[in-house]
Amino acid sequence: MRILLAAFALSVLLAVAPAHAQTPAAPLSYAGKTVLVTGSTDGLGRELALALAADGAHVIVHGRNAERGQAVVDEITGSGKGSARFIAADFSSLQAVRDFADTIASDYPRLDLLVNNAGIAFLKAPQRSANEDGYELQFVVNYLAGWILANRLLPNLEAAAPSRIVNVASISANSIDFDDVMLDRPDAHHRGYGQSKLAQVMMTIELAPAFAERGVTMISLHPATLMDTTMVKGIGVPARTTVAEGRDHVMGLITAPSLQPGAFYVDGRPVAPFDEQAGDEEARVRLVAVSIVLTDVPAAP
DSSP: OHHHHHHHHHHHHHHHSOHHHHSOOOOOOOTTOEEEESSOSSHHHHHHHHHHHHTTOEEEEEESOHHHHHHHHHHHHHHTSSEEEEEEOOTTSHHHHHHHHHHHHHHOSOOOEEEEOOOOOOTTOSSOOBOTTSOBHHIIIIIIHHHHHHHHSHHHHHHTOSEEEEEEOOSOOOOOOTTOTTOOSTTGGGGHHHHHHHHHHHHHHHHHHHHHHTTEEEEEEEOOSSBSOHHHHHTTOOOOBOHHHHHHHHHHHHTOSOOOTTOEEETTEEEOOSSGGGGOHHHHHHHHHHHHHHHSOOOOO
């Protein structure tokens, strides 16, 4: 009899409990939504593009190589799930990034997700690499391109709110020397990759509150350590994880029911950035000012 009474009491509690207390929130679906993944002709970006298309999204595929870009589009089209379009842009040129952003803004009034994934690394380079403007190349491709896209495309993201920006950063971190951001001093170029990745994290922290007020959640993340990507193979460092591991981690956050705006995620959880400069508000304000000057793109109002 006691067992029957206990079972009855439990059934009553479950019946009156709030729905959210009974089942966890379902992952977000991107079916019918428009997403942009930069650097998506290879490696992690390619895997993210395929995964989002498999969920039913329209994926804007980006890269420099038209043949590889079209191959991704053809694979998505052939799968019968989602859709895709390739738009080329060389992110070593800030003008090319601005033009790319203008094309996206014009062709896609609503953008549900921006994944700033494009990146390069010259960890063992003997000297500094620069773009056509003389700017340090890793800072341009890994950070400034994302600054331009986040700020230029905010109106499109706001039109699709709630929407998201996911900045693929890294646990690699080097503090920014604001007297030598372009790493002109001898041997300063060795800090280039870590500096560009910390800049992504700092931008995210600084811009996220204003973006959140407009319905756009921005986070940064470390996907996985030394995935077996073309970039990692190119720098001659042994891989420690797979692209599939990185994809699953990033997709877990992309589809998470909720995210903490401005947070830096590692292994699916918000953690403190790997350099204390990220917590320095004055340094973040200086980074914003530098970014505006270098890109000629203001922070979105």
